[in-house]
């Protein structure tokens with residue numbers, strides 16, 4: 249960490265302590281709000297800056313408390329009369345649009361903002377999908393994902409256009425009025441806000457927003473198959489104390505919110521504070537993580553700008569013919585392949601029915617909804633259909649799994665060369681997608697082959713491009729695992745049938 253960054257962090261933690269933010273019930277031992285349970289640390293492979301255990305922590309312990317008065321909310325920001333009067337003239341703006349304007353308005357105040365020490369600690373740039381350019385978006389290769397990225401950008405553009413009159417009325421400086429600034433502020437809100445009961449725009453929580461993410465534990469996983477029968481599936485959204493939207497909508501009314509609060513964190517009305525609990529035992533020095541909620545890798549990219557190589561909640565959707573969708577009553581987004589390669593309950597049930605001759609469908613309905621196989625013959629056909637479909641999807645990509653793995657190595661190599669200032673020397677050796685990246689981002693001048701941008705800027709593009717390649721690689725691996733799984737099932741059916749035949753004839 250640079251000297252200046254360290255000084256900024258120290259003054260931020262001191263400021264936070266003065267606001268009553270604390271990682272202990274004991275009086276602070278230093279001017280910092282941390283040090284007794286948590287400390288700021290850097291985890292290069294798991295979120296960068298984050299919070300580490302300052303001592304051994306026990307599961308369920310209160311590890312951080314942020315009083316309501318220290319939460320940045322629309323309500324707290326709108327104590328500024330000029331802002332409040334201006335906002336009241338735009339009743340059609342959504343709560344998150346208003347929060348975005350409020351954040352930009354505060355940024356615009358610079359050093360005179362009461363929140364300045366906190367604002368200085370916010371990231372300067374983000375990798376959420378709305379920040380991606382055309383090149384990175386196309387590198388996702390999967391139509392649904394490309395569509396999600398394009399939608400994220402157009403949604404951001406639309407909400408910026410709608411809010412621009414309000415921002416002009418507030419006399420924001422021209423830099424703060426730009427789409428770039430808007431995308432920055434929206435990404436701050438998308439990736440850092442926490443859920444609060446009184447405002448659906450959520451709140452920004454100084455220090456509390458330094459926790460990096462771990463997917464929910466095993467208890468909340470693989471509950472998709474109990475989509476119909478098991479209430480645990482409704483925990484998913486509720487376990488999200490972070491405010492980022494999820495695309496899945498479950499019935500959140502049956503939640504055992506108290507249980508979730510015990511393991512994660514949430515706003516507690518009785519103490520008027522955001523309280524964070526250790527969700528497992530941690531050893532001193534280990535990174536303390538929070539589960540912001542249940543997200544697929546694409547959702548993580550959209551709302552938080554990162555993905556997990558091992559994400560138990562990841563899913564792959566393959567294109568299905570329209571008749572498949574219309575043959576079942578399952579929602580479209582329940583027809584997917586789990587990250588371990590197994591088709592989801594709904595996808596399996598749908599295919600079992602769809603691949604049954606029309607005149608026999610009525611008689612097997614009860615078996616379909618109980619999740620049972622219809623017959624070994626039907627199961628073989630279903631698995632064979634899955635193998636064929638996954639192979640067809642994989643064949644259609646411009647690059648294979650192996651190509652993508654090599655490309656990720658190449659991107660890492662480019663980063664290393666860039667860091668050591670030698671990227672220019674090796675530019676001519678790049679070909680294929682790597683060359684296209686450099687040309688597309690105007691990093692190579694066709695004639696001279698000269699690097700045009702500073703590596704700091706190139707790197708930001710490179711990080712997004714790498715995320716796109718990592719995402720499509722994960723997607724392809726799920727399909728490859730599905731092929732393996734379905735082939736294993738077919739082989740088992742064939743072998744069981746053979747054994748049964750042998751037993752019959754012996």
Ligand SMILES: C[S@@+](CC[C@H](N)C(=O)[O-])C[C@H]1O[C@@H](n2cnc3c(N)ncnc32)[C@H](O)[C@@H]1O
Pocket residue numbers: 293294295296297298371439440457458459460461462551552553554555
């Ligand atoms: C609430 S902030 C966490 C603190 C953040 N690392 C910081 O320095 O301010 C959420 C952001 O942290 C990063 N992040 C969190 N968990 C991560 C993980 N497991 N892997 C990679 N990045 C992660 C992502 O950039 C995400 O948008």
